[in-house]
Amino acid sequence: MLTTSSNPTPLLALGRVGRHAQVFLKDESVHPTGTFKDRLSSAAVGRSDGDVLFGSISYGNTAISFARACAKLSWARFVGFVPPDFAAWTFGPSSTGSFATGQDFIDQIRSYGGAILEVDLSEAILADDDLATLACDAGLLNDSCFVNVTEGLEYPAYGSIALEALEQLDAPPNICVVQFGAGILANEIRDVFERLSSQTVVIPISTPDPRSLARMLYGPIWLDVLSLEAAGTSMSRHASPDRTGVIRDPYAVYMVSEDQIQQGLSIARDFGISAEPSGSAGLGFLDAIETIVPNYDPETDRVLVINTGNGIDRLTELEKS
Numbered sequence: 001m002l003t004t005s006s007n008p009t010p011l012l013a014l015g016r017v018g019r020h021a022q023v024f025l026k027d028e029s030v031h032p033t034g035t036f037k038d039r040l041s042s043a044a045v046g047r048s049d050g051d052v053l054f055g056s057i058s059y060g061n062t063a064i065s066f067a068r069a070c071a072k073l074s075w076a077r078f079v080g081f082v083p084p085d086f087a088a089w090t091f092g093p094s095s096t097g098s099f100a101t102g103q104d105f106i107d108q109i110r111s112y113g114g115a116i117l118e119v120d121l122s123e124a125i126l127a128d129d130d131l132a133t134l135a136c137d138a139g140l141l142n143d144s145c146f147v148n149v150t151e152g153l154e155y156p157a158y159g160s161i162a163l164e165a166l167e168q169l170d171a172p173p174n175i176c177v178v179q180f181g182a183g184i185l186a187n188e189i190r191d192v193f194e195r196l197s198s199q200t201v202v203i204p205i206s207t208p209d210p211r212s213l214a215r216m217l218y219g220p221i222w223l224d225v226l227s228l229e230a231a232g233t234s235m236s237r238h239a240s241p242d243r244t245g246v247i248r249d250p251y252a253v254y255m256v257s258e259d260q261i262q263q264g265l266s267i268a269r270d271f272g273i274s275a276e277p278s279g280s281a282g283l284g285f286l287d288a289i290e291t292i293v294p295n296y297d298p299e300t301d302r303v304l305v306i307n308t309g310n311g312i313d314r315l316t317e318l319e320k321s
Contacts, residue, residue, distance in 0.1 A: 004111030009161075014271055020286050020301045024173065026165050029274040029307055034314025036158065036306075037065040038186065043157040045069045045076055046150055049215045053144040053164050055131050057081045057121060059216050060105035060310040064318070066149065067114030068149035077144065079115040079135050081126070082106075086118070091215070094312040095268040095275045105311075108318055115140055152184040154243050161185075162192035166306055172197035173304035174259070175289055175296070177282035180212075182222035182236030185308070191246065200304075201293050204236070205256040205285055214277035254292065256268035260284035274310040282306060 010027045010166045015022040019246035029039035040062070044054060050073060063080030070076040083089075087106055106116050117138055119126070124133075132146040166172060178189045181204030193200040207217045208229035218225070228234035232255045238248035261277050264284025268275040282305040289303065290296045 003227055008168065010163040011031050011165055012271075012273070017267060017283065017286060019176075019288075020303055021275045022054070022297045022300070023205050023283075023286070024165075024169065024302065024304050025273065025283070026161055026274065026304065026306045028161070028313075029309045030311065031065075033061070033063045033065045034274075035065065035279070035309030035316065036161065037051070037062045037309075037311075038069075039160065040149060040152070040157040040184075041065040041069040042308065044147070044153055045073060047153075047155070048147065049075065051075050051142075051144045053077050053079060053135060053146050055079045055081065055135055055142055055146060055148050055150075057119075057126065057131075057150045059086070059089075060100075060102065061216065062149070063109045063114060063116075064105060064112075064311065064315070067109045067112035068318075070114065071112040075230060077113065077115070078147065079138075079140050080108075080109055081118055081119045081121070081134070082130060083186075084118045088116070091216070092312050093265070094277070094310050095265050095273060095280060096313055098313050098316070100312045100315050104315055108315060111319075120142055126178045151239070152188075152243050154245075156188045156191070156244055158185045159192045161186040162189045163196075166192075166196060170202050171302065173202065174201065174301035175304070176197060176200055176202045176304040177285055177289070178202060178204050178306050179206070179217055179256075179278055179308055180204075180219065181217075182238070182251075183219055186236075186253075187238070187242070187246075187248065189306070190251070190293070203249075203282060203285070203292055204253045205291065206222060206252070206253050207256055207261075209258070212261065212277075213258060214256070214281050216276070216278040216280065217256070223253050228253065254285075254288070256281050256285050268307070273307060274313055275307050277312045279310055280310045
């Protein structure tokens with residue numbers, strides 16, 4: 001059963017952001033590794049025992065979160081699967097102007113005892129058995145149970161973000177803008193609002209560009225990125241039922257542009273919010289809401305935006321700890 005955290009992340013009442021008078025931000029940057037991925041790693045290690053090798057296709061944040069969580073345990077280890085050129089990737093700037101490289105993430109993951117395997121992610125969608133075989137071939141699996149967390153767990157980990165927001169607000173939001181459209185976060189946020197708030201319209205956003213400033217939002221597994229780029233929207237695609245047993249019907253995901261991503265960073269900076277480009281992208285998408293939602297009123301409608309975090313800035317703090 002999904003419940004709220006005993007230590008919920010803050011809900012910030014930003015008030016007016018441009019033309020939008022009632023904007024609220026759920027701030028996931030306060031987690032130990034700086035992003036919402038700590039909810040997933042905490043849930044995973046909290047419900048597992050025995051000798052487990054967790055694995056995930058990752059652009060950095062998931063891998064650091066799991067490697068850190070596993071470093072505290074004698075029975076859990078982690079392997080991250082990254083693209084062959086990941087070390088040379090550049091991430092940033094964050095809202096504070098900071099940058100990081102893929103090599104910076106790799107170094108921190110390894111400092112926690114996590115392993116990194118390079119794999120060509122463009123060839124095919126890699127299933128659990130494929131990743132387990134890669135881990136085994138690298139001598140990492142041994143007698144461990146392999147658990148692929150790329151597409152979540154058999155129980156929700158991110159829906160608690162929406163549950164907490166509903167408890168922290170005095171009324172449900174009219175709009176919720178959520179990044180990583182068609183991924184686990186968007187799925188589980190939609191599940192909560194569909195069950196508990198019939199008035200809330202969830203708008204999932206993503207980027208079709210693997211070189212985007214918010215490249216962590218790039219997810220060709222979950223949607224047709226060519227359609228997203230050409231039409232500005234794409235229908236989601238899922239394994240259905242998913243790991244939690246929920247039947248997943250396709251839904252619309254909307255493209256966030258590079259200008260909107262830059263705008264999101266600027267807004268975050270103005271409000272003193274710690275965010276990486278993917279974390280603040282929802283703030284930059286605000287002006288697009290009225291093109292999607294009929295009768296949207298920027299003066300009276302309440303908009304919830306999720307800051308998924310800032311792994312870039314937190315990386316520097318982790319390196320020093």
